[in-house]
Each structure stands twice: as structure tokens, then as C-alpha cells.
Amino acid sequence: MPPRILIAQDETDHGRITCDAFLDFIHQSSMRCSVVLPTGNTPLPFYAELRAHQGKIDFSFLQLDEYMGCAPHSETLFSKWIAREVLDPLHITDRFTFNSAADPSEEVARIRAHMSSFPTIDLVVLGIGQNGHIGLLEPGTDFNCAASLVEMAESTWDANCAYWGQDIPRSAVTLGFQELRKARQTFMLALGVSKAEALYRAFYGDVTPECPASYLQTMNNVTIIADRGALSLFPI
Secondary structure (H helix, E strand, O other): OOOEEEEEOOHHHHHHHHHHHHHHHHHHOOOOOEEEEOOOOOOHHHHHHHHHHOOOOOOEEEEOEEEOOOOOOOOOOHHHHHHHHHHHHHOOOOEEOOOOOOOHHHHHHHHHHHHOOOOOEEEEEEOOOOOOOEOOEOOOOOOOOOOEEEEOOHHHHHHHHHHHOOOOOOEEEEOOHHHHOOEEEEEEEEOOHHHHHHHHHHHHOOOOOOOHHHHHHHOOOEEEEEEOOOOOOOOO
């Protein structure tokens, strides 16, 4: 099934459109939805819009990825970031987060066990890296993988260091394709011409582990929410 495409005029519009689509999905469900949310710059306008709905929305949060080897108090933790931006302001209490300080193999086993209890995930929201990565699933990752300990590609690590203004761990845990394929609905968010090539490869290139996001071509109920820069290579 071809993806639905929602076109934003700018970052503010992108945040509003994404928030509206998110709220529509949540409110259509008669039960609390399970939701995977990403970190990074792209979803910030969406989260700003979502914070205005404090007290009017509830969902069950599932973490997408996390650095390994950080102290529990570290402000660079993805779990701390998503809490500050979304979960705390909305008073979301049902949260499954990853333990950066745990033994990696034990933490992967814990994540896999927890995620196996979900026959489906209601909504997965993703961004895309310039090399086509999603979460921290880098090019070359087996499409059959479950949640795993991974090493970030140099470009991903550089981007993360630039974001935080300091070095961060190179290893991380991330949900795998086995978990992401459980999504009943997937939102792909993209902003800017720097994401145009990766977004085009994801939906018009070969379905290949060399572009992890291309797995979305095998999924139903995918919505792309992007500005015209990110969609500049699409035939629309």
C-alpha cells in the first residue's frame, strides 16, 4: 500500500500537522495506545504542539533507542530527553525505558522479553538519518533483527556529538525490525533537503538493509509527514 503523504510548509506547520495526525490516531482508539517516539531535532515542533494538550491525552510510551554506558543522572540520555520534551509535561506515567547503566546483554534480553508481550504496537513514530538509518539501526542491519546492542556509524555518532556538544557513547541499544514491524501505524517524519535523498531511497529505492528505512515499503499504514525540501525528489 503506498504511503499517505502530508506536506508541511515549514517546521511550525510540520509540528501542527504531525500533532493533528497523532491526536486523531490516539482519539480513535477506545483503549490506551502503545506508542514509540523518537528523539532529535525533527520532532521538536511536533512535541511543542503536543505539550499544549496536557491533561487531554494519555498513551503508553515505549522507548526506541538509548546510549549504553551513561550514568543514570546523565542529561544526554534519550530517556531523559523524551521525558523533558513530552512525557513529563503531558504527565505520561506508563513508560518503558531502557537502562543505560545495565549490563548490555542483560538489558537487551529484558527489552526483548518486554516487547515480546506486545502482539502489536499501535503507533511507531520515526525520523530518518541521512544514511537511511532509523532509530539506531544503521545500514547493513539484518531486516530480521530484534532489539539489539549496536555500534553507531561514524556519521551518526558525529551528529549526536554535535547535538550534545560533547562526546557520547558509541554503543547503544535499539528496537529492531522485529519490533518495528509490529506497528499498526507508522509515521515517518522528515524536514529539510538534507533528508531528501534518504527519504527517496526509503520509498522509491530497493528494499535493502543498506537503507534501513526501506523496510517501510513492506508495511501497511505508513504516513510520511515532511516539508517540500525533504520531498523534493518525490514525483509529486
